[in-house]
Amino acid sequence: MTKLETKGIVKFFKHDSHNLMALGGVDLEVEDGDFVCLVGPSGCGKSTFLRIIAGLEKPDEGEVIFDGKPVTTTGPERIMVFQEGALFPWLKVQDNVEFGLKMAGIPKEKRSQISKRYLDMMQLTKFADSFTFQLSTGMKQRVAIARALVMDPDVLLMDEPFAALDAQTRDLLLVEMQLIWEKTKKTILFVTHNVAEAAVLGTKVAVFSNRPSKIKKQIPVNFKRPRLAEDENLTGLQQEILAELRPEVKKSQ
Amino acid sequence: MNKITLAKKIAFYIILVILWQTISMSDIWPNNIFPSPYEVGEDLAYMASDGSLFFGIGTTILRLIVGLAIAIAGGIVLGVLMARIETINQTIGSLVLGLQSIPSIAWVPLAILWFGLTDTGIIFVTAIGAMFAVTINTYTGIKNIDPHYVEAARNMGAKGTQLITSVLLPAAFPYMISGFKQGWAFAWRGVIGAELLFSFLGLGFLLNVGRQLNDVSQVIAIMLVIMLIGMAVDGFIFKKIENKVMSRWGLR
Numbered sequence: 241m242t243k244l245e246t247k248g249i250v251k252f253f254k255h256d257s258h259n260l261m262a263l264g265g266v267d268l269e270v271e272d273g274d275f276v277c278l279v280g281p282s283g284c285g286k287s288t289f290l291r292i293i294a295g296l297e298k299p300d301e302g303e304v305i306f307d308g309k310p311v312t313t314t315g316p317e318r319i320m321v322f323q324e325g326a327l328f329p330w331l332k333v334q335d336n337v338e339f340g341l342k343m344a345g346i347p348k349e350k351r352s353q354i355s356k357r358y359l360d361m362m363q364l365t366k367f368a369d370s371f372t373f374q375l376s377t378g379m380k381q382r383v384a385i386a387r388a389l390v391m392d393p394d395v396l397l398m399d400e401p402f403a404a405l406d407a408q409t410r411d412l413l414l415v416e417m418q419l420i421w422e423k424t425k426k427t428i429l430f431v432t433h434n435v436a437e438a439a440v441l442g443t444k445v446a447v448f449s450n451r452p453s454k455i456k457k458q459i460p461v462n463f464k465r466p467r468l469a470e471d472e473n474l475t476g477l478q479q480e481i482l483a484e485l486r487p488e489v490k491k492s493q
Numbered sequence: 494m495n496k497i498t499l500a501k502k503i504a505f506y507i508i509l510v511i512l513w514q515t516i517s518m519s520d521i522w523p524n525n526i527f528p529s530p531y532e533v534g535e536d537l538a539y540m541a542s543d544g545s546l547f548f549g550i551g552t553t554i555l556r557l558i559v560g561l562a563i564a565i566a567g568g569i570v571l572g573v574l575m576a577r578i579e580t581i582n583q584t585i586g587s588l589v590l591g592l593q594s595i596p597s598i599a600w601v602p603l604a605i606l607w608f609g610l611t612d613t614g615i616i617f618v619t620a621i622g623a624m625f626a627v628t629i630n631t632y633t634g635i636k637n638i639d640p641h642y643v644e645a646a647r648n649m650g651a652k653g654t655q656l657i658t659s660v661l662l663p664a665a666f667p668y669m670i671s672g673f674k675q676g677w678a679f680a681w682r683g684v685i686g687a688e689l690l691f692s693f694l695g696l697g698f699l700l701n702v703g704r705q706l707n708d709v710s711q712v713i714a715i716m717l718v719i720m721l722i723g724m725a726v727d728g729f730i731f732k733k734i735e736n737k738v739m740s741r742w743g744l745r
């Protein structure tokens with residue numbers, strides 16, 4: 241079943257005198273439960289694409305169709321996890337995680353019941369009362385993921401969430417991310433510039449072309465899980481992705 | 494503060510008092526023009542024992558608190574409106590910058606004409622002198638918020654007043670604290686200045702009484718009190734809040 245579809249998404253940005261066409265008609269179809277990894281040259285519009293799906297930005301042309309209906313605004317069924325986490329430093333970890341529930345007017349007791357589950361899942365229970373400045377980068381990203389999962393979205397939109405992590409922490413989270421996906425059955429769109437990350441996580445890898453960007457190639461991934469970053473079976477796939485990506489990166493420079 | 498810094502400070506003030514005492518004992522100026530620290534201390538003790546000092550402090554602080562509270566509340570509302578509604582920024586915003594440049598004390602004649610020699614008049618001067626610093630800092634703070642905070646919040650369903658109170662204001666808080674600190678400084682100067690000119694109770698009034706009685710040591714005594722309260726508020730209250738905010742917001 242198609243969960244999410246984008247049809248001909250075009251986005252311009254004003255740059256001084258001229259209009260920059262960032263997205264040049266992006267078509268993507270995402271099945272329910274898909275884990276789609278999006279790779280592409282830096283600046284090709286991957287973040288913009290996710291923000292458009294989230295409803296945080298309006299496309300100049302094209303539409304986003306969710307469960308068969310076009311969407312134009314933000315909604316709790318499409319939740320983003322930002323590159324830097326964007327956690328609120330004035331809130332404790334638990335209150336960060338409960339933020340969306342609070343905005344929805346859910347009473348305190350109910351909120352802490354729900355958040356407890358996700359704090360457990362992300363191994364954050366010990367840190368529930370910490371402030372974000374007391375957390376490592378990896379912990380912060382866990383909080384960001386928990387904060388998104390609490391909303392129980394159908395689609396998680398993750399924008400390079402592991403880009404700032406050290407290698408060990410990333411490897412750990414790559415495994416956990418697969419478990420979370422299997423456990424929660426979420427549909428995930430995951431932007432990364434790391435080809436190995438895409439190969440480990442995705443059920444499908446979509447490669448963006450250089451600006452004005454389109455989806456150039458979609459590569460299905462069928463290895464069994466949990467996959468590890470150093471898995472030798474994935475090397476061929478990584479080469480395949482790189483072969484698509486490299487010319488686009490060249491053009492972008 | 495480490496021990497050496499503290500020792501230096503204490504030594505400095507001891508030397509200052511000794512120097513003061515020495516000059517006052519010499520025959521350069523008569524004692525009624527340049528009193529000794531002892532005489533100033535005596536005056537302070539006298540004003541403390543008959544209660545006039547504490548009544549003066551209490552009156553001034555009360556006016557300050559009320560004035561500053563009004564300034565903070567009004568300043569925040571105005572700052573938020575300016576940050577959220579461009580037309581308000583372009584119109585009222587330009588006026589705010591102008592009003593900000595008027596020294597608090599210049600509002601006194603207007604306050605006397607409007608409110609008479611009343612508490613309301615003094616509080617008006619205190620509040621109006623402090624408000625625009627809060628406004629400008631609130632505005633700047635909101636304009637400088639990391640856009641990811643706002644996007645994340647909107648994505649999680651925050652909008653309208655909820656977005657303002659649960660994201661914009663806390664995210665702008667480090668700036669707003671500077672606004673409160675500036676506001677307090679203006680309010681403190683404003684309230685003392687207004688009390689001097691209104692001559693209606695408070696520390697400023699006591700200064701004025703000292704002048705009318707030619708009592709230099711009372712004037713100096715009250716100035717010392719004004720300075721000490723100012724230092725205490727800056728050094729304890731604001732420093733504490735600032736340190737906490739800076740570390741929690743990850744700014745240091």
Ligand SMILES: Nc1ncnc2c1ncn2[C@@H]1O[C@H](COP(=O)(O)OP(=O)(O)O)[C@@H](O)[C@H]1O
Nearest residue numbers: 253254262280281282283284285286287288289
């Ligand atoms: N708000 C904006 N205003 C102007 N240009 C923008 C804006 N957001 C993104 N861009 C431009 O659009 C292009 C795509 O940006 P982005 O989506 O962040 O790319 P990516 O995430 O793939 O690195 C970049 O060239 C960027 O400079």
Ligand SMILES: [Mg+2]
Nearest residue numbers: 286287288399
């Ligand atoms: Mg990006």
